Amino acid sequence: NAGVTQTPKFQVLKTGQSMTLQCAQDMNHEYMSWYRQDPGMGLRLIHYSVGAGITDQGEVPNGYNVSRSTTEDFPLRLLSAAPSQTSVYFCASSYGGAGSPLHFGNGTRLTVT
Amino acid sequence: AQSVTQPDIHITVSEGASLELRCNYSYGATPYLFWYVQSPGQGLQLLLKYFSGDTLVQGIKGFEAEFKRSQSSFNLRKPSVHWSDAAEYFCAVGATDSGYSTLTFGKGTMLLVSP
Numbered sequence: 006n007a008g009v010t011q012t013p014k015f016q017v018l019k020t021g022q023s024m025t026l027q028c029a030q031d032m033n034h035e036y037m038s039w040y041r042q043d044p045g046m047g048l049r050l051i052h053y054s055v056g057a058g059i060t061d062q063g064e065v066p067n068g069y070n071v072s073r074s075t076t077e078d079f080p081l082r083l084l085s086a087a088p089s090q091t092s093v094y095f096c097a098s099s100y101g102g103a104g105s106p107l108h109f110g111n112g113t114r115l116t117v118t
Numbered sequence: 119a120q121s122v123t124q125p126d127i128h129i130t131v132s133e134g135a136s137l138e139l140r141c142n143y144s145y146g147a148t149p150y151l152f153w154y155v156q157s158p159g160q161g162l163q164l165l166l167k168y169f170s171g172d173t174l175v176q177g178i179k180g181f182e183a184e185f186k187r188s189q190s191s192f193n194l195r196k197p198s199v200h201w202s203d204a205a206e207y208f209c210a211v212g213a214t215d216s217g218y219s220t221l222t223f224g225k226g227t228m229l230l231v232s233p
Contacts, residue, residue: 009161038220045127047208047225048162063220095161104150104169104212107221109161 007031011096011110018086018117026081026113028096034108035101037079041065041092042112048095054079055101086117120145120211124224131199132232139194139227141209150212151192152221153183157205165207168192179203204231 012027030037038053050063054073068090070082083090093114097107121144131137143149150169154162166177173185183194192209206228210221
């Protein structure tokens with residue numbers, strides 16, 4: 006059982022480049038979300054989705070774009086990378102409903118130079 | 119909106135000693151509460167959760183947490199720490215009036231275990 010799979014594990018971008026962080030889950034979870042983790046800041050919610058075709062913004066959405074065309078996949082797009090987006094990104098999913106625990110991927114470490 | 123405070127950024131505990139990690143939350147009602155652990159280079163793993171009922175919650179790896187409504191706290195405890203417990207620990211709160219699990223996390227406490 007793979008759970009939540011994130012690719013790539015590491016990425017280096019130059020300022021202004023674009024890229025997509027991939028996230029896939031095989032647990033048929035309705036809810037998926039993206040967090041970024043920065044030292045001393047904990048995890049902050051970027052975007053989330055409560056089902057295919059439905060997305061919404063979290064606490065720090067600027068500079069990121071998402072879409073949810075299938076239940077399994079929830080990619081995160083950086084349209085024009087900035088050094089402030091250097092971070093570790095985590096995708097998480099849950100079966101939905103308030104209080105259902107999040108299952109996390111192993112993260113993508115992104116560096117923007 | 120809910121919030122979580124973990125007052126200790128780092129804690130060092132001797133192997134075999136007891137552990138208590140502090141967590142205080144802010145929410146208008148009784149929230150859903152979670153503790154997660156993150157080992158280096160890994161994602162977050164759920165240790166335990168509190169929804170309602172018994173205020174002492176048992177989790178994996180010998181951890182437990184106690185919900186205290188009067189203190190808005192949900193402290194994590196372990197009676198005897200092992201070197202493998204060295205990791206970062208996150209407390210999280212979830213709104214009970216939300217239709218989905220958008221959690222708010224604390225900033226984390228790094229646990230160091232000395233021999």
